[in-house]
Amino acid sequence: MARKNAFYAQSGGVTAVINASAAGVIEAARESKLIGKVYAGRNGIIGALTEDLIDTSKETKGTIAALKHTPGGAFGSCRYKLKSLESNRREYERLIDVFRAHNIGYFFYNGGGDSADTCLKVSQLSETLGYPIQAIHIPKTVDNDLPITDCSPGFGSVAKYTAVSIREAALDVVSMCATSTKVFVMEVMGRHAGWIAAAAGLAQEQEGDAPHIIVFPEIAFNQEKFLKKVQQAVKRYGYCVIAVSEGARYKDGSFLADAGTTDAFGHKQLGGVAPVLAQMIRSELGHKYHWAVPDYLQRSSRHLASATDLEQAYAVGRAAVAFAEQGKNAVMPAILRGKGKKYSWSIGEAPLADVANVEKKMPRHFITRDGFGITDAAREYLLPLIQGEAEMPFKNGLPVHARLKLVPVEKKLRGSFSL
């Protein structure tokens, strides 16, 4: 059977371990008897549409291995969702032109829920437009909101970063609270789901430990209850540490961050729920505050990645290739949690139709009754995901990352394609 080439692309917000999935795909494909070369899309699916492909066979074995300790998206990612076949047929025809020109028979798409939708549409090309292709989605999102899979690769590492960072910062705050900062607010990602905010709760080991309050996007923000809780913590422990999801919102659905601030010119300022909460506490309770917004630091902190997460990210990359070799289409490798008391996991198969556009929110029973903390059930779910410190090389005091050659594949099509 003649070998066909594979297309691999990264999609949506990147993570500390998405490149480990890339390494999994490329290493497994190099061992495969069915797959020829792996061409990566420069900047995700846009690379396919614009015939901007990167020949991963030009990268050394060492460089591909180094992807496992390189955060970000090594081939470039993008936020671009294919429209339906009906509303933008020319995009699909273009994809087929590019795939045919480069003998591509496998489509590996590494992303979250929106990307699963794109992958599903590509998987239907055989049926809809008669071009034979196998499309496999590789799960990735710090938001942990993909369904079916027990967790999403990328989440465990941001969870670990969040728990470690808030535990460390809390030690700083408690040292100074007698005469200085009493309230510390740390903002975390997760616009729709509070998984990352929940992970902050892992820092708490004993009664009184930080974080004292978690503000979830799933629970309508009640200012009165919130301020009461802050005051309680300050009274009881001398300080109050708060983790807040960027997606925190009022009962009417409006984001706290938007209720936010305007700059000197009267422009509305985007983002930053932490300063909004801090200011609210200062205005209403008078406490001195500090706030932190780690932003991209949290999802790129490969230096603090979870070893479990890293292994899973690599494994789903390899599994995608195995699925392709087994002739599968429109599926996603999913992490399945073992039933035993001790955490274990294996790779299962999820039909893409069940994954695309479905958002897994935090179950209500993961959040304490008062809405400001996590329950033992949440802890039991979350704790295994941050286990293990993923090693990485340092040189001269700084982390060593892969430097790819990113050699472009020669274009075969005439003309350009406008997005």
Add this chain to the structure above:
Amino acid sequence: MARKNAFYAQSGGVTAVINASAAGVIEAARESKLIGKVYAGRNGIIGALTEDLIDTSKETKGTIAALKHTPGGAFGSCRYKLKSLESNRREYERLIDVFRAHNIGYFFYNGGGDSADTCLKVSQLSETLGYPIQAIHIPKTVDNDLPITDCSPGFGSVAKYTAVSIREAALDVVSMCATSTKVFVMEVMGRHAGWIAAAAGLAQEQEGDAPHIIVFPEIAFNQEKFLKKVQQAVKRYGYCVIAVSEGARYKDGSFLADAGTTDAFGHKQLGGVAPVLAQMIRSELGHKYHWAVPDYLQRSSRHLASATDLEQAYAVGRAAVAFAEQGKNAVMPAILRGKGKKYSWSIGEAPLADVANVEKKMPRHFITRDGFGITDAAREYLLPLIQGEAEMPFKNGLPVHARLKLVPVEKKLRGSFSL
């Protein structure tokens, strides 16, 4: 010779390694034939004034050793500067009462420039008020602005955190810049001196690497030049990563952060120069941005501490005890850099009178001519300080920190003291 007890206190903003200095003091004092017990001030000098002392002899050897991997100030710190003897004689008399009551003959004060001033005043008590005491200052400050010492313990770790974090985040930004965020602004500490901002420059290895711009407090901010530089980077590399010191200011001395934002109620919002710069770029150039303010995370990130910094922090703690044993007073152990090509350091002795209230700024030749980067001279100075990854124990995926008993010393004085 009868043993005398020692007083140890932490002062000012804490660091990832200040507790390593505490461990150095306590471990060396336990071996000393001259020193009895080490009493730590709860919340710094306030603990001395209020006779709120912690008996460190009640902590196990293991707990004291664990201080080496515990960020924050284990005994509590404070921002409290003693006034002059003339203007607040009762404070000094109170200190003597407390010292006498607890047989304290050694005063170890672990802090920055302001604290050195307090320590100097205490060192003069023998002379001014006839109470025999030896006061030794132990250097500590993330700001790296203490004079005489080649660097300040605490700085190397925040420098490492900053360089690593911006290098990692830049990999995130570059992955997405084709279709999403083009400008990333990371705010770092350092209100008066740009040492931490400079450390961000270490992330740059090759031409084109992030950070593309550093905004120093030492260089008056010129909006036009700045925006031009941003535009250049976006054009040339597709993205622009900026490190900005919280102390960035205009020519007239006003802070960019203050020129800042007001909340929904029209209150001026404190802090946050990163969002101000980001907004400026959006308004003037139209680029999509993200910004990060790690705040306390940067100075408490023991998980990413510099091994060199940790060793030095521990060494100055031990050296302070050695100085005490040698009968010294009004001095500070200083880090001296060896003359050789290969980095080496030793501990020297700095007279406190030369340390107190002197602020070491970045030399101009550490900053590039255009004011937006660091020179090779800066690199040569900074790089040795972030060498080595200071190990620390993890349990269950999270860092293990010392949990002290903090047993109070029985009070011997009647009445209380109002600050």
